[in-house]
Amino acid sequence: MNTTTKKKFKFSMPDAFIIIFSIVALASIATYIIPSGAYDRETIDGVTRVVPDSYAKTEANPTNLLDLFTSIQIGMVQSANIIFLIFIIGGIVRVIESTGAIDSGINSLIQKTKGRYMLLITSVAGIFGLLASMGLAANAVIAFIPIGIALARSLKLDAIVGISTIYLGYYAGMIAGIFDPTILGLAQTIAELPLFSGMPLRIVIFIALITITITYTNLYAKKIKHNPERSIMGNKPFGDHEEVEVSTQENVQNTTFSAVQKSVLLTFIGAIGIFIFGAFTRGWGLNELVGIFLIMGVVIAIIARITPNNFVKTFIEGAQAITYGALVVGLARAVIVVLEDGKIIDTIVNAALGPLQSMPVLLGGQLLFIFNLLFNLLVTSGTGQAAIVMPIMVPLVDMLGITRQTGTLAFMLGDGITNIITPTSGVLMAVLAVGGVKWTQWVRFAFPIMLMWVIVGIISITYAIYTGYGPF
Template identity: 50%
Template sequence: MAEETTMESSARAPKGRKLPMPDVFVILFSFMILVMILSHIIPAGSYERIQKNGLTQVSTDSFQYIDSTPLGFLDLFTAIHQGLTGASSIIFLILVVGGALKVIESTGVINKGIYRLIHLAKGRQNILIIMFCTTFAILASVGIAPNLAIAFIPIGLLLSRSLQLDPIVGVAMIFLGAYAGFSGGVFDPVVTVTGQKIAELPLFSGFLFRGVIFLVFLGITIAYICRYARRIKQDPDSSLMGSATMASRQEKDDLEAAPMLSLSHKAVLLLIPAAIGAFLYGGFNFGWGIKELSAIFIILGIATAMICRITPNDFVKRMMAGASEVMYGALVVGVAAAVIVLLKQASLIDTIVHSIVNSLDSHGKIMAMQLLYAFNLTFNGLITSGTGQAAIVMPIMVPIGDMLEVTRQSTFITFKLGDAVTNIITPLSGTLMACLAIARVSYVAWFRFVLPLALIWVVVGGIFVAVAVGINYGPF
């Protein structure tokens, strides 16, 4: 990987601007300070939680203001510890994945595999972007959490460099592809199942409409990335990260000059989809989660070492080198979680939910659902966990939809679209920040790149909400 630099150095400041781009940790700590200030202004509130069908749900009529617990200076720093420990599973996953992929990358198989992929596509970047975006969209739509995108960012970076494109493209074709698929959640056994279960809908019902959402969001995303890639290929200086971040012709020639894949390399390439397939099978049949995914990547690293005859000591060194390269991104996840810790400590989340829900009174069906959609977009900027948001919001949305005589499937899709869109831009998303940290893309550069796409997604999502309400989107 390239010589380590700070994230802000990967984006060039406009001419005449002397202030440096803020590091992601600075942005997140600013959010923490804002929450501390708000805890002294906004009254605390709480909904009663009840257990129903094994799920923790909100009792919709139980909101009450409670004694405020304003946050103090020390809380800012203890929250960082709590955020890191609370996000320990995903942090460990990032370190393990970084280590395992470093072992695989060190064998040369990734470079050679990408070269073969480029050769088969005859160097046509649009075909490669379509292939990567579609692959990760399908994975996300069937329940592979978009968090998995973190593991493949290094591969996306190698591909973008081999095509003489900037790291933004490498992140986008994987990360945005995953969230384009997540927007529809066609057969997502986690968020879709959780939301539909709370809404008392048949599980996976309404999949045809969600399939249309999947195709539209994916098509828009692919077109957007291809347009940006074509622009910077024609004019490298138009890259939001500057032409210096793009591979030189010599680097491209070096990659293409790599020898053909050996038998051991082919075996390693087969191991990667086999590992993902094993996790898919375990996820659907045995309820596997992050700890099993971490275990699979450890096994993948060990199996690669055995096939390529890497000594045990060398294996450990390569694992540690890979883990150190993604340490920045792993710590970002914990600090992002610290913001949520502060919101919970100050009991502000339920107050925010209650205030926004009250604003939906006295509106027609479509307008009320559009406002509910807007609320979800905003709320998802704070609570990026789909299951967490479903547990808090869906029990409140369902009775509102019933009172508006809106089908529960329409209420659910309003939640689902609101849950998906802002994940690609909110700095509170641990997945996004980890991907950017691994790729050394500054949040400011990413924000400038993705903002138009996020606005398009917001508008398209609103159209789908209006259509769902208009056609009385039913259970099937």
Template identity: 45%
Template sequence: MALSKIKEEKTINNERKRWEMPDTYVILFLVLLAAVLATYLVPSGIFERETVDGVERVIPGTYSQVDSSWLSPMDIFTSIQMGMVQSADIIFMVLFTGGAFEIIERSGALRGAINSAVRLTRGKEFWMIAIVSTLFAVGGAVGAVANAVIAFVAIGVIIARTLRLDPIIAVAITFGANFAGFNVGFINPYTVGIAQNIADLPMFSGALFRIIVFVIILSLTIWYTWRYAKKIMKDPSKSIIGVYQDDEETESLTEAFTLRHKILLSCVGLGLGFFVYASIEMGWTINHMAAFFVLLGLVSGIIAGMHYNTIAITFLQGTQKLVYGALVVGLARAVIVVLEDGQVLDTIVHALSVPLENLPSVLAAIGMFISSAFLNFLVNSGSGQAMISMPMLAPLADMVGVTRQVAVQAFQFGDGLTNSIFPTSGILMASLAVAGVPWTKWLKFIFPLFIAWVVIAIIMLTIGVMINWGPF
């Protein structure tokens, strides 16, 4: 009895000692400490700047060193407060977006639409995969289902069981399709919206080019998923992980897609379309976006027939789900506060520009993409990474002859594409856990598609540089 107890205690101690990947907040705090240390080790310097068409730009070749401006230990913690204050508009926009989409989700409209698509395409496997994948891809492109996709993987499992496919298909048509849309994110407020705000670009500008690439990436993703599905439908032994068996319990997709649901989703779609127009043509900003999502949540709740107290509580519950992601923005901004106060941000930009400035603009854009991809391994938050990388990428773009719109997309690809393979992505690992797919098996399936995505990204960035892709 005593021996078994000792063994049990050893097992518990071993589990406690086992190394775990640090949380995003831990990583960002370590980055913050490194930024403070940089104020002691990196020479202070500044670029001269000029304002062109209301946008402040770095003047290439004007970098000069200045007296060092060291920071004290207390500045570590005041920078966090300042980061939260300076990012308040973005933080509340993220929270209010979460509140609005929580109301839309609780209405049952999204689930009803997916269930309806499955029922209508029963026996037509390709169209089932194509329609469900498209729904999730659009959700990722507009930022509606990015983190919430974890909950929908269970629906993917039901669909895969219905088709007698395997758990990888369950993840591919939900998580995989969602991030195929997220890769471009033509009206994603968490990534493109924040990045364009920092880069002083009109909100959601350049959407037409992004939509074209979105269609290409989505079409390729659907084809790749269907190709794998068709292969294992013909020969189940070709499955990477093993197909669902006939004796496994299959849940039914019974939730109806009602007229109320259709009206609600139509209003949401029209509302988002109007917001894109207003952002480009009427100069709407982050503050307008935050207000818009409060209104969208309220209207959606009314259409859904919710009690006014339920609308309020549901909205607040939605904001609670995004507190983690929202405050990441403030902590990430704290890093920039330290680098700006220590006057080393321009020095870092200058150091990054040296190896890139002699390269052709196309290679410089690809270099931005690669650097953002590596950063995403550590800072696995689109909004958080935007706050860290865009203050450096925007002036760097000015110096190497790349438009800021291209720089925004280089960041977007670097963040979006790698979410599908990096084990540091909490959304990926949670989605795989829901479907019961080991990460190594998923990597075997997704890696060829990931490489194809990278090729498309490089081609898009190349075209963007060649056409001098600007605000519109």
């Protein structure tokens, strides 16, 4: 008698590539359903803005099958600066790790703080939050992720703790934007508000966001400290980087923090400091960050007496280790390529914001916030979103009877919060690539904190509407 064994179906979370490609496919289908349209643009003081009430339908340009797959190549090309930034940071960081400087430095810090991991997480997250609230760090946050990973590894935690400490600490400050001259500055300029006005409420928002971030990260760290099996990363707490990172740690954990290692670490810190100064005073961006990293790598190779051949070999190993994450960035960009080529982004904005004119004040203000949360899934650039949304929001909030400062706050909160999970964010995907964490793993961790941040946003908008949140 033959017996058959039925295989039990077990759900397996799709890979990030499959999830993002599905989003690209859905965006392509949307180009057949959503009418094409566009606002007129004008350039004022070097800033391109949407002209309110200028929306008009345009000739449809739906995405065909070839366009769908071509968008991936175009997305890779358009994201080339971030993709190569990831490769180069991965390579240079591997060179630094080969000297043992990062691990030895972190181990020395842990010894001085007597292993108080909660204190370390709180301090580091708070520092990055303050930097981001002043418009500093910006894309340089990607370069600091290896420090967070090394800290988490030395504390016997996981890569998610390392990324959360740096990245979420940074975003808590960026969302509040207390003295942010870029995103906040552009939004307030378009709204014709005094620069940095409305600061007291943004300080309160920052305190709320950073407190939630630190508490949430510490609770997770405490959970996996006592029971490593509860880590979202499973039995590989540092993901694809596990093997190399473990071997690196073993090479340094029984050594002292040598003069060479101190010099290497000081060179790293000094290079990042130079970039932050250049970004703040000279408008440096990703290209300059790559240049600084390459120069730093050469200087460190000289200090640590790494031969040219070994330098190249180690660099390539580091770049290879994060190929997966680098390519995800380009694939995610394909979503934007499809939406832009299909000319439906402006249609989405017009359809979503138009009906808000007849809404009650409180509901209208909250829907403005929700709209920006969702629109940020499509346009993750803060300045890009400000240029599209703010010119339309200004007359809208005037008609609703909401202050322009409240409208700017709704934009700032909406622009930043969903950035911590959206796969279309090049910075997020770069951070995850450098940290060795899969997007699906990260979403499991970050989604609850995003919901808590949304609640802070709703409360803040409600307060702003009821108090007539003004310019000062």
